[in-house]
Amino acid sequence: xxxxxxxxxxVQLVEAAAQREQFQKVTLLRLEVGRLSGIELxxxxxxxxxxxxxxxxxxxxxxxxxxxGTAWCLQCNCSVEITDRTDACPQCxxxxxxxxxxxxxxxxxMLVQD
Amino acid sequence: MCVVCGCSSDQDRLEAMTKIxxxxxxxxxxxxxxxxxxxxxxxxxxxxxxxxHVQVNAATGDLHYGAGSAKVSVPGMSQARTIKLEADVLGxxxxxxxxxxxxxxxxxxxxxxxxxxxxxGKTTLLCATIQALRAAAPQLHVAVIEGDQQTSFxxxxxxxxxxxxxxxxxxxxxxxDAQMVGEAYARLPSSPSAGATVGDxxxxxLFIENVGNLVCPALWDLGETAKVAILSxxxxxxxxxxxxxxxxxxxxxxxNKIDLLPYVQFDVARCIDYARRVNPGIEVLQLSATRGDxxxxxxxxxxxxxxxxxxxxxxxxxxRQRIGELEAALALAPAAR
Numbered sequence: 001x002x003x004x005x006x007x008x009x010x011v012q013l014v015e016a017a018a019q020r021e022q023f024q025k026v027t028l029l030r031l032e033v034g035r036l037s038g039i040e041l042x043x044x045x046x047x048x049x050x051x052x053x054x055x056x057x058x059x060x061x062x063x064x065x066x067x068x069g070t071a072w073c074l075q076c077n078c079s080v081e082i083t084d085r086t087d088a089c090p091q092c093x094x095x096x097x098x099x100x101x102x103x104x105x106x107x108x109x110m111l112v113q114d
Numbered sequence: 115m116c117v118v119c120g121c122s123s124d125q126d127r128l129e130a131m132t133k134i135x136x137x138x139x140x141x142x143x144x145x146x147x148x149x150x151x152x153x154x155x156x157x158x159x160x161x162x163x164x165x166x167h168v169q170v171n172a173a174t175g176d177l178h179y180g181a182g183s184a185k186v187s188v189p190g191m192s193q194a195r196t197i198k199l200e201a202d203v204l205g206x207x208x209x210x211x212x213x214x215x216x217x218x219x220x221x222x223x224x225x226x227x228x229x230x231x232x233x234x235g236k237t238t239l240l241c242a243t244i245q246a247l248r249a250a251a252p253q254l255h256v257a258v259i260e261g262d263q264q265t266s267f268x269x270x271x272x273x274x275x276x277x278x279x280x281x282x283x284x285x286x287x288x289x290x291d292a293q294m295v296g297e298a299y300a301r302l303p304s305s306p307s308a309g310a311t312v313g314d315x316x317x318x319x320l321f322i323e324n325v326g327n328l329v330c331p332a333l334w335d336l337g338e339t340a341k342v343a344i345l346s347x348x349x350x351x352x353x354x355x356x357x358x359x360x361x362x363x364x365x366x367x368x369x370n371k372i373d374l375l376p377y378v379q380f381d382v383a384r385c386i387d388y389a390r391r392v393n394p395g396i397e398v399l400q401l402s403a404t405r406g407d408x409x410x411x412x413x414x415x416x417x418x419x420x421x422x423x424x425x426x427x428x429x430x431x432x433x434r435q436r437i438g439e440l441e442a443a444l445a446l447a448p449a450a451r
């Protein structure tokens with residue numbers, strides 16, 4: 001259940017921004033959850049609902065962008081799109097892939113009220 | 115970073131024990147934020163709701179409507195606005211991990227983060243390794259940080275071998291984080307050679323035995339030189355595909371308990387193939403910590419791994435990708451000419 005710690009990290013980032021930018025409430029929070037980030041979206045949604053009461057995220061709507069995973073195929077020498085770390089290269093069906101993108105979890109932006 | 119909520123500042127941690135007793139009534143806390151010993155400081159005073167975008171000068175009674183965050187007040191329109199953050203959620207942990215890594219390199223410490231499922235034989239392997247290193251490389255200073263949810267059984271086993279060990283109990287946490295490792299490392303007795311390192315020669319070995327868990331520790335960088343995934347042959351050869359993130363993050367996979375191979379159904383070749391599917395560059399060693407098979411290769415691997423031999427950063431990986439693209443273009447160039 002590392003999603004719970006991650007939800008805590010998200011709350012911390014948002015509360016720090018609330019202090020800096022002087023707002024009280026977040027109405028919409030947009031997150032980027034890469035397909036290869038190792039994060040289960042349902043678990044993260046549950047964790048965010050669980051930790052947000054009492055913080056400026058209480059009642060906020062959460063939107064998730066899920067950028068696809070990209071990997072460098074060592075056989076084809078090119079970048080390919082994959083949805084899972086266990087996927088084969090769509091071009092050569094080989095498994096010599098090094099993930100290069102879609103591995104991040106980031107807070108993109110948020111809609112706030114004073 | 116704290117495992118309950120992700121807080122990272124020392125101040126939070128220091129205040130945690132006292133804040134819970136004076137919990138502010140105005141702020142309804144969520145069930146998880148009220149965990150014992152856990153609370154957070156209030157945000158600084160902000161204007162009352164309803165007057166959010168008007169500031170009143172107490173002396174003169176003057177009203178200032180441009181004080182809201184939007185810097186302008188429009189009747190009937192709220193001060194809602196968009197704030198771009200573009201922040202990495204694991205950023206706080208990554209910063210602490212970078213501090214740990216810099217410290218390890220400066221002191222000539224090779225730090226290895228041992229990850230596996232519970233019961234794969236991490237502690238037995240560590241005890242056997244410490245004893246074998248004492249004979250093979252007596253000048254090498256070895257220390258251990260033990261991570262478990264509860265008990266100090268593992269640290270006790272390590273201390274029995276004579277090596278210094280610090281036990282970190284994570285409570286409900288399912289992984290070690292960079293802050294825990296930084297604080298535990300500070301409590302380890304420093305070796306006589308600390309501070310007197312030359313180049314990146316290996317002088318000290320720090321084993322960090324993570325909480326037995328093949329999922330969460332993959333995401334938390336501790337500042338280690340490399341992650342070592344341990345898989346015992348009693349667990350099944352399909353683990354690398356079942357838990358790909360962990361095997362993708364590891365530099366070395368150790369197949370442990372190979373003395374039991376005659377008694378279990380375990381296809382070594384298939385296991386290695388699966389591991390290379392999720393991580394083409396993973397190195398593999400087969401050993402038995404109890405019988406001693408493969409220990410020589412493991413000791414050699416340990417002594418070859420230099421402190422500065424750190425994992426590739428995403429930017430370095432992107433540069434390598436660019437090199438690959440350019441080389442591919444160069445290969446095609448003579449044909450086009």
